[in-house]
Amino acid sequence: MSRPVRRGLLALALLGMAAPAAFAQTFPTRPLSIVVPFAPGGPTDTVSRLVAEAMGRDLGQNVVVENVGGAGGTLGSNRVAQARPDGHTLLLHHIGMATTPTLYRRLPYDPVAAFEPIGLITEVPMSLIARPNFPANNLADVVAVMRQRREELNYANAGIGAASHLCGLLLMSRVDAPMTTVPFRGTGPAMQELLAGRVDLMCDQTTNTTEQIRGNSVRAYAVTTPQRLPTLPDLPTSAEAGLTGFEVSVWHGLYAPRNTPAPIIARLSQSLQTALRDPRLIARFAELGTAPVAQDQATPAAHRTFWLADIAKWRPLIQAAGQYAD
Ligand code: MLT
Secondary structure: OOHHHHHHHHHHHHHHHHHHHHHHHHOOOOOEEEEEOOOOOOHHHHHHHHHHHHHHHHHOOOEEEEEOOOHHHHHHHHHHHOOOOOOOEEEEEEOHHHHHHHHOOOOOOOOOOOEEEEEEEEEEEEEEEEOOOOOOOOHHHHHHHHHHHHHHOEEEEOOOOOHHHHHHHHHHHHHOOOOEEEEOOOHHHHHHHHHOOOOOEEEEEHHHHHHHHHOOOOEEEEEOOOOOEOOEOOOOEOOOOOOOOOOOEEEEEEEEEOOOOHHHHHHHHHHHHHHHOOHHHHHHHHHOOOOEOOHHHOOHHHHHHHHHHHHHHHHHHHHHHOOOOO
C-alpha cells in the first residue's frame, strides 16, 4: 500500500473513532421531546414532566413532553419506535413495557428490538381509591361490595397493559369478583370521571392519587406496598386491611429508538442520572410518595437487564390467564 493511501486510511479510521465523541459533544442540537404514551395529568405524565425539566437544565435544551395516549401505551410507543434515532425523540414508559410484549400479539413494532433503554427512573407505589360517595368505609367493605355487585361496578383504567389495568386484574383475582372495566387514554382523565362519581373504583399510582387522597376528594382504602407510606401514614397497606397478595408497584424507564448512536445514549443516561439527583425533582417525587432509583440503576445495562427479566416474569402469567389485547 502506498504511503498516501495508508495515510488516507489512517485518517479515515481516526475520523471514525472521533466521530461518535464529537457527535455526543454537539448533542443535543435542538429541543428534545419525551413521548408519554398516556393522556396529560396522569402519573406517567407527572413523572415525565419532572424528568424533562431536570434533564432540560442539564442538557441546556428544552425537553418537551408530548402525550400520545391510547391502546394501553402502545400508540405512543409506536410513535417513538418509528422516530428518527438521533436522541431527540424519547419514550418514558412504565411496567407496560414488560407486559405489552406478551399482551399485544399484533403490534406494528417489535416491542423489545425497537428500543434502546437509557435508564430506570423510579418505582411508584399504587393505591386503591373510589368515587367520593362509594359505599365502603374500608377494604373489607370494598371486597363485600365487589362480591355483591360484581359487573355492576365500574373499574377505571388506562387500557390493557396499563398499570391500573394490572392492579385491577390482581384485585379482581384476589377478591374473585369481576368488575366492568372502563378504559381511558390515561388515569389523568379517569381520575376526573372518578371525582365526578361516574366510575366507581380505580387503582392508581400515588403520583396521581396522593393529593386527592390528602384532600379527601376520593375515598382511599389501601396502598399496595408491604409498608405504609410516610406521605399517607393513615392509609393501611393492603395486607393490614385484610387482603394479602395484593401488592404491586410501577417501575418507569426512559428509551430511545433502536440504532440511536451509543455516545448519545451514554449522554442521555448521564443526563438522566443528573436529573435524578436534582433536589427539586427528589423533593417533588417525595411529596408524591416515591423516590428516584439508585444511580447505578439509571444506566442502559441495568435498565435492559431489569426490563428483560420483567418481560420473562410476566409472560407465563399472561399466557396462563390467556387474555390478550387483540
Ligand atoms: C397506568 O395506569 O398505566 C397509568 O396510570 C397511565 C397514566 O399514566 O395515565
